[in-house]
C-alpha cells in the first residue's frame with residue numbers, strides 16, 4: 001500500500017510536528033517545514049528540542065519553505081500529499097486582514113499543485129478569522145479572512161470544520177504572535193478542512209436519440225436542463241436518496257393498501273397527448289420545455305461505440321411514444337415512419353399526464369393504489385426550493401362513488417402519518433413544531449395541497465413548503481362509474497426536507513462525495529461535503545420593450561441556462577417608466593452561489 005503523506009507548513013517551534021509524529025502509524029510519512037532558516041530558530045530552546053526529537057525519529061524536516069511556492073520545493077514525483085496542515089497562518093508583525101487573505105489565497109493555490117486527488121488541506125484559524133457561520137460569534141465578512149473564498153481560488157471547498165483542540169496534540173505550544181516567540185489565544189479557534197471541488201466545466205447540451213417504430217429521432221437537451229435528463233436516480237442500481245425516500249413512502253402505504261406499480265416511460269410527451277392533461281392542470285403546459293425532434297438517419301450503430309464527440313453514447317429506445325401524425329400530401333394522416341422532418345414534443349411536466357392511460361387499462365383494480373414514479377420537468381422561477389427537474393410519485397386510487405369519503409380519509413390519514421414520521425427525526429426536533437404536515441383545502445373545497453412547515457435557519461422563522469397535492473375534483477376523469485383520487489408527491493423536496501439538504505442542486509451533483517453520504521434504504525444524518533460556499537449578490541437592470549411584452553418565466557429560464565445553475569435566486573426589485581419616453585426599466589436582484 002502506498003504510504004500516506006502529511007505535509008506541515010508554517011511550523012513555529014515544531015511542537016505540532018513533534019506531537020503529531022507520535023500519533024502516526026508505520027504507513028504514514030511526515031514532512032515538517034517552516035519558512036525560517038535554521039539559524040533563525042537556534043535562539044528558541046523549544047524549537048531546538050523539537051527539531052532534535054524529529055530528527056531522531058527520522059522525520060523529514062525542511063527549512064526556508066514558502067507555502068505559497070510549494071512546487072519550488074517538491075519535484076513532480078514528490079508531490080501528492082494526502083494532508084497538508086497550516087496552523088494559525090499569519091504574515092507576521094501587524095499584518096491586517098488583506099495581507100493575510102492574500103497569504104491564504106496563494107497558499108491554497110499552491111496546495112492545489114501538490115495535493116493528492118482526494119487529499120485534505122487543514123487550516124486552523126483563531127476565533128472569528130475564518131468568517132464562516134461556524135465561528136461563534138461570526139465576524140463580519142468584510143472584516144474576516146474570508147477563508148472559503150480564498151480556498152475557492154485554489155479550487156478547494158470547505159468540507160468540514162470543528163474546534164481546534166490542543167488536547168488532541170499534547171505538547172503542542174503555539175508560537176509566533178506578531179512574529180515573536182510568544183503564544184496567542186487559541187480558545188474558540190477552528191480547524192477548517194478543505195478538499196478539491198469538481199472543476200466547473202461549461203457543459204454543452206447532450207444530443208439524445210430516440211427510436212419510434214423504425215425511425216430514429218434526435219434532440220438536444222434543453223440548455224436549462226443540462227445534466228438533468230436520463231440520470232436514472234429511481235432505477236435499480238441507484239442508491240440516491242430520492243429512490244430511498246420513494247421506496248419508504250411506497251412500502252409504508254403498502255401496509256394499508258394493495259399496491260400496483262406501473263412502469264414509467266421516457267418523459268417525452270407528444271403535442272397531441274398533451275390534450276389528455278386534466279383540465280385543472282393545463283397550466284403545466286405553459287411551463288413545459290418544448291423540443292423539436294429531428295429525423296436522424298445517421299448510422300445508429302456508430303453511436304453505441306462512443307466514437308461520436310457530441311452525441312451521448314446511449315440511445316433511448318422508446319417504442320411506446322406515438323408521435324403526432326403529420327398531414328400527408330393528400331391531406332390524410334400518415335404513419336410515423338419516414339414522414340417526419342420534425343415533430344414537436346415536450347418533456348413531461350407532470351405524471352398527471354398519464355392518469356387517463358392508467359385508469360383505462362382493462363385490469364385497473366378499484367381499491368388498489370396504482371403507482372407511477374419518474375422525472376418531470378417544468379420551467380420555473382429561480383428560487384432555492386423550486387426546481388426545473390424533479391422526481392414525482394403519483395398514487396392513483398379508484399373507488400365506488402358511495403365509498404368515496406371513507407377511502408379518501410383513510411388515504412389522507414395514512415399519508416399524513418407516514419410523512420410526519422419521515423420528517424420527525426430531522427425537522428421536528430430542529431423546529432420544535434408539534435405537527436409538520438398539513439393538508440390545506442383549496443378554494444374549490446375538494447382538492448388539497450400538502451404543506452410542510454419547516455424552520456428557516458437563516459431568517460429564524462417558520463416557512464411553508466408545498467411538497468405535493470391531492471386531487472379529488474377531477475370530474476372529467478370518471479371511468480366505469482368510479483371516481484378517483486390522485487396524490488402527487490415531489491420526491492426531491494421530500495428528500496431535501498428529510499435529510500436537511502438546503503440546496504436542490506446538490507441532488508443532481510456529479511460529485512461522488514454526495515452519494516457516499518447515503519446508505520441504501522437508510523435515513524441517517526446527512527453532512528454536506530461543501531459548507532458555506534461563498535455567495536454573491538448582484539443587481540441588474542435593463543430596458544424592456546413593453547409592446548413585445550416581458551416573459552419573466554422565460555427570463556429566469558435563460559438565466560438558468562446561461563449561468564449553468566450557479567444562480568440560486570432571482571428577485572424582482574422594481575419597475576421604472578421614463579416619464580417622457582415611456583420606456584420601462586426592470587430591476588432584478590440576483591444571488592449566485594458557488595458549489
Ligand SMILES: C[S@@+](CC[C@H](N)C(=O)[O-])C[C@H]1O[C@@H](n2cnc3c(N)ncnc32)[C@H](O)[C@@H]1O
Pocket residue numbers: 009010011012013016034035036065066067068086087088089090091092103173174175176177178
Ligand atoms: C502565528 S505563527 C503560527 C506558527 C505555528 N504554525 C503555530 O501554530 O504555532 C504564523 C506562522 O506562519 C508562517 N508563515 C507566514 N508566511 C508564510 C509563508 N509564506 N510560508 C510559510 N510559512 C509562513 C510564519 O513563519 C509563522 O511561523
